[in-house]
Amino acid sequence: MQAMPSFDRAPPLSLPVRYFLAAACWLLPLAASLLRTDNDYPSLSLLLPLHLLALGVLGNVMLGALLQMVAVVSGVPCLRPTWWRLGVWSLWQLATASLCWGFYQGLAPPWLQLASVLFALLAAALSGLLYGLWRSPAADGSSRGLRLALGLLLLTLLLGLSMLAVLGWGRPWPLPSLLPLHRLAAQGWVLLLVMAVAQVIAPMFLLTPAYPAWWQRHGATLWLLALLAGAGGLLWQPQWPWWSLAWLPLALFAALSLRLLRASRRPQEWLLPYWWLAFALLALLAALLPLLAWQGGEPWLARALAWCLLGGFALTLVVGMLYRIVPFLLWLHLKNAAPPRHRVPAMHAFVPETAARHSWRALLLLQPLAALWVWQPQLGWPLALVLLGLLALLLRHFAAAARQYRAARRALPS
Template identity: 35%
Template sequence: MQALLSFDQAPPISAPFRFFLTAPVFALLAGLLLLVSGPQLLASRWTPAALALTHLITVGFMLQVMLGALIQILPVVAGANIAQPLRIATGVHALLVPGAVLLAIGLLLSDALALQLAAVTLGLGVAIFLAAAGHALWGVPSGNPTILGLQLALVGLAITAGLGIVLALALDGSFALPLLQLTTIHFAWGFVGWSTILLAAVALVVVPMFQMTPPYPSWFARFFFWSALVVLAGWSTAHLLEWYQPAAVLASGMLLLLTVFAALTLHLQRHSKRARFDATQQYWRLAMLSALAASALSLISLLLPEPAASRQLPLLWGVLVLFGSLMSVSTGMLYKIVPFLVWLHLQNAGGGRILAPNMQQVIAKRQIDHQLHAHLTALVLLLAAALQPEWFTYPAAVALLVASGWLLRNLLAATAFYRQHRQRIVSLARATPAPRPG
């Protein structure tokens, strides 16, 4: 897998960084919304505040991190160069940020105009990215599992965004649509068809390379991506047509696939050559354990419908999936991607004459560890709030604010480190003659 990597194709550092620096701001907004709304937010997963918070995480945090990472990953891992990546990144980012804000406002206030504007801006932003990424991937052989996974993840993003646009336009009752069913399908495509497939495609490269584990087995790399997409498409059809038995069987198939991915990743981590796990590995472990717990809750809901009808079970599942799994693995990836990009671009700025500082210096290890502890505390309190909102909602909101603020602080520190050292390295490189050949 590592033979795929081509670091000389990396886009300008500001292209992915604008997404990375914006993501924690939306997590902070989610914490503020939970703090202001209080226990009423957790009265049901369908409260306007709960829907707004969910999309602050999925569209505000997750989509920002994922698109920023893809702008970097596509040329480096897949050899798919996005034309004018800085211009594309600027335009997409300028549409996604107000679109995510409008979507949260529209859901919170049940404002049809805000939802319509969100549908337009988010739809346009995602469409521009899909067009640029699809054009870059067009013609790239998909024989490699990572490239196939990236291609199918873009299909999942397109379907997720399309369903979201339909729902945003239909929430005012203008269209006679089965909204609850479409909402469930929309979330499933966002979680499995987009996020999980993308994560698995990236994991094939980054887990063995950065975490020093054995590679994923060839059978997993060959069969996971198409299996996940086909089972998801079959389940979506059965769920929409209210074919309950086939839908339950296909849902079990999806849970099995997710369980295999999470369990296999944990198994590979156990065989890591690292003497001690760093924060990135801890975040991945937390994400995989949360995914396994969410799969167990989903299985309970399939086998025991009465407990599944309770308020707590869907909220627990949502916390495990959104915060425990997706936000954890995204944060862990940021702590690996951001220092590496800073080092790579500083190394390039030196022109081979001035060496860049070590990656470990970009963000202080103690700051990463402190933020990891804050994140774990927030997860525990959010799970407790799902069970006892009157007792734990406000502590959970404060913990989420602390964890998100700490992440933003660490990313800003990395940005300041880059700017400071780039200026010094460029000055030294200009004053240092290039080595003579031979």
């Protein structure tokens, strides 16, 4: 039976904000980890920054945004906000810290064992959210995409847990088969989430034409089928060129999105350059994937693909989203607290447009420095420095927004 939508039970302001703040703070260890990347693959010195970025930075923002989005897009109520704000949030930070510390300590079993227990608890919590999403009455493309994305996040966690069972608990499971499947599921979750979100955000907030109807109906399924076929191929034949299956939906998504962005009717919109940069990097990823056929084991290619997907495409999108969602949430909560017809400051008063444009420039600067790191991993320090600069900008802008919000709250008539 389907549930009724519960728009009146959206998460409290502190819930997503807590995840967003944590994400910004994870940029610090991420920057530090880039200082010690070596030129091997697979290598713990690459796995460490990858997981700090995927779980610490992107995972926190995506989870915070997902909790907010399911309430708006799919009408799923936030039933236990304190549990999500304190319990799940703490579990996520501790699990990420344990895993990364375990990597830093050269796969130290106690830390990996602790991480496996914490991630298992998180998987249980996320299963509850997936159940709520499944019961939602929303049947649109983005809600379907959110369900699939969350399902793939759970699969990624389960595959990661299986590897932790091998590395931490000594289970005799085949690590060489689990690793590419875990990587494939992680890529699937990131792309599916972005596909689901882009279908809504691009036409509504950037005023682009809608994605073509066939893509809205079948895009997520096409990507999922490509992943399943790739996974099946990997199990059957480990040298299977899985990328050839993943290439088509990924390249299509990049091409379609870039074409839509050209037709945006808000050329003045500051979010637009974020999307241009992100999808240009996704197109670069699609262009690099075929190189796997000739340069499969090359460490530089592994670093380049990882950066394009996580540090380039996903990080650019989530930073842009933060500048859009945080001032709106502050405005909305202020408006709800104000008496009827009381004029509250517009969103720009919390985070001005110039702030968002400064951070975009930092993201733009990151890309050539990331290319330098891909080419010469011992030259990770310029990239680390700009990441710290991005962290400083985010903290400065959002601290100013919080101060503005508190002042406006105090100024409300009682």
